[in-house]
Amino acid sequence: MAGYKKSLVDTSRLVSDKTTMSRIVDFITRWEFIIFALIVFEAIVFSNLTPYFLDTFNLLNTTFNFSEKAILALPMIFIILSGDIDISVAAIIALSSFSMGFAASHGAETGTLIVVGLVSGLAAGLFNGVFVAILGMPSIAVTLATQSIFRGIPQAFLEDQAYTHYPEGFGYFGQGYIGNTMLPFEFFLFLVLAVITGFVLHKTTYGRKLYAIGNSATASKFSGIPVRRIRMINFALTGLFAGIAAVLLTSRIGSTRPNIALGYELEAITLVVLGGVSITGGKGNIVGVVLAVFLLGYLKFGMALLNMSAKVMIITTGALLIVAVLIPEFISMRKKKNKLKKQKNDENTEEVA
Amino acid sequence: MSEPILRLEKISKYFPGIKALDDVHLVLHPGEVHALVGENGAGKSTLVKIITGVYQPTNGKIYYKGEDLHFANALEAQKHGIAAIHQEASMFPELTVTENIFMGHHIKNKRRIDWKEMRKHTAALLKKMDLDINPVTLVKNLSTAERHMVEIAKALSIDADLVIMDEPTSALSLREIDDLYKIIRQLKEAGKAVLFISHKFDEIFEICDKYTVFRDGKYIGEGPVEESALDKIITMMVGRSLDQMFPKAEVKITDPILEVKNFSRTGYFKDINFTLRKGEILGFFGLVGAGRTEIMRALFGIDKSASGKVVFDGNLVTIHNPKAAMKLGIAYIPEDRHEQGAIQDMSITHNITLPVIDELSPFGVTQKAAEQETVQKYGTLMEIKAAGWDVAVNTLSGGNQQKVVIAKWLATHPKVLIMDEPTKGIDVATKAAVHQFVSSMAEKGLAVILVSSELPEIEGMSDRIMVMHEGRITAEYERNQVDSETIIRAATGNLKEQGA
Known part of the structure; x- marks a missing residue:
């Protein structure tokens, strides 16, 4: 890729060139490569400890445990990339699932339920967007407030009750497989959505504008980018994806309780940050996040196979997160230092603090 | 003592x-x-x-x-x-x-x-x-x-x-x-x-x-x-000679492109009237805080609360946001290169194509080749010195960063180019290059508004000079019709003391 771009540059003006060595160093210090290496490491360790790990059926079937969270993580990339955060996604699932349960209890069929689930999710996302994008309130405060509203509604109506009656065919989305294969529908849907998300992120003007806004909302505004509209769309999309996750989750477990999907928002944010998306916005890519989904998903699976406690799992995730934040920081610090040193030598002048 | x-x-x-x-x-x-x-x-x-x-x-x-x-x-x-x-x-x-x-x-x-x-x-x-x-x-x-x-x-x-x-x-x-x-x-x-x-x-x-x-x-x-x-x-x-730093060419100034009438924004500027013509470089001089930047921000749709009339190419227009200004053909190079002009962590390519990315991307899908072509054209025109078009803007010197910002706005094919302190904090060589460039663009019929707090730059480059003091235009001079002292007096509100 670098070679392709370089060939278009008038080489007579090249000030410096990258050596092959420095390109290799750049590649292996990339966060995606590090996660990939961790996945390989994980696979080697677990497959040596248990014969059940490297088993196609097991590997595919365990995706039921993380597909919904992974789907939530996709629009969260947009949100975090552009410098926002949405901690109401799990509560949107609760609201959306509640809406479906309510509709089902009034005799709605599968098709109607899906529409209800998606529309209620979208509506909740738009509600967030109004406060964040139009009224200009900080997204963390807005979604902190709306998450208790969104979850408060099912809590108030259901109390300790639950909706448990869903139509026959509704179970397919969260439990079914694609045709006669071993590929779960949920996981397949995640892969399709991830490809679409990646395309939007890396190949469209929308994606480009997300990066611009995340790096500098001011400069983006001065460049004619409709910053508010894009933030609005981000929150609406997140609501819609939470609606999709609600359909899948409700379908999989076949019931709606007020505490459904509790804590999913943090797991989705964890996937995004672990995937190398900068929590301050502007940096990251789809590959990192998809790899993070597999890293954490199969870590959980392997640990479950070995009967390790959930607490060990939580501690491991925390440690990985710290590493995810620290390593890129460390690398960029090193690079800056080298650059400064080089500048000093070049200009032979004093640097200003 | x-x-x-x-x-x-x-x-x-x-x-x-x-x-x-x-x-x-x-x-x-x-x-x-x-x-x-x-x-x-x-x-x-x-x-x-x-x-x-x-x-x-x-x-x-x-x-x-x-x-x-x-x-x-x-x-x-x-x-x-x-x-x-x-x-x-x-x-x-x-x-x-x-x-x-x-x-x-x-x-x-x-x-x-x-x-x-x-x-x-x-x-x-x-x-x-x-x-x-x-x-x-x-x-x-x-x-x-x-x-x-x-x-x-x-x-x-x-x-x-x-x-x-x-x-x-x-x-x-x-x-x-x-x-x-x-x-x-x-x-x-x-x-x-x-x-x-x-x-x-x-x-x-x-x-x-x-x-x-x-x-x-x-x-x-x-x-x-x-x-x-x-x-x-x-x-x-x-007092210094205006030497080759300011290569201002004689240009035929033609039809009005931008007319601003009774333009006011409470607390920032009041009763601003001026006409900008094709091929003209109109200088805005004043001290920091005189209200020049605020006028330009309002013209570009960054701030919305200004009253008065703006006539662009003969049509009365309302500019609600930067996109609307860009559609008319107005480009604004802001005074703060770091915060407003360039996106520091993005590549030269992505910076230059940002304002035109929608035009370069059919159905919203970005085209690498089209972007490269644009960058090649305007980056070369501005003589940006960099290790490649894919390096981040923050690795460049101040002068080259400013060239990126100028290239980015040229790519929008503007009819009116507003430059707010375009040479602030950049080295002398780049400064002269920017001046040369502005002059040659004006020759091709571009109308330029040059906001600067540097008097030699204003005197050396402008066809006409508007002087502002505390939110108002206090004086207007033709090129070479005024001495520096008078301009400084007008900018500091001391015009009457001149006695002439």
């Missing part, structure tokens, strides 16, 4: 690519109020930072009270009795007035901080300055003027021998300026030295004893402040 309290000898300060100060000197005596005069970018603020230990000089010696001293940081300078009041108040808004005033030099009673004592001192200090402020008020609840007065109180609280005031009156009302004069006179009587940095001649003549003039980081001259000194100071400030 008494022993000088401060003597700067052959001070130089180099930043990468720029000589901010070049072999300057300055002598200050106790009981003297000394004006340091110069245009924006003359090196005044750099000098203040060197005296107060914020910067270290590249060369030269600082003698303070006869000793050869170098302060490692601002706190050390403070301990030696040097207090500085900076242009922009550096206060902690969430802390009280007392806490702010004693920041860095708390009064202690044994090992505890003695709040009672400090509040007493603060109250006395504020009373002495005729300020009706409660010492326990939070700074965020004060008005801008009050904050500045507290900042001044803070400087006085350390009982300094040398007080440096960097444009202290810019945020003050007349009454407070009078209070400030009173304080300065008290300091003078107490035998303290005051270094007074200001653009405003009336202040200098009101309060200062001596002046020193800097220009382009160099020492130009000094003398006593007396009746006849005004013309001398102005000449020293601006």
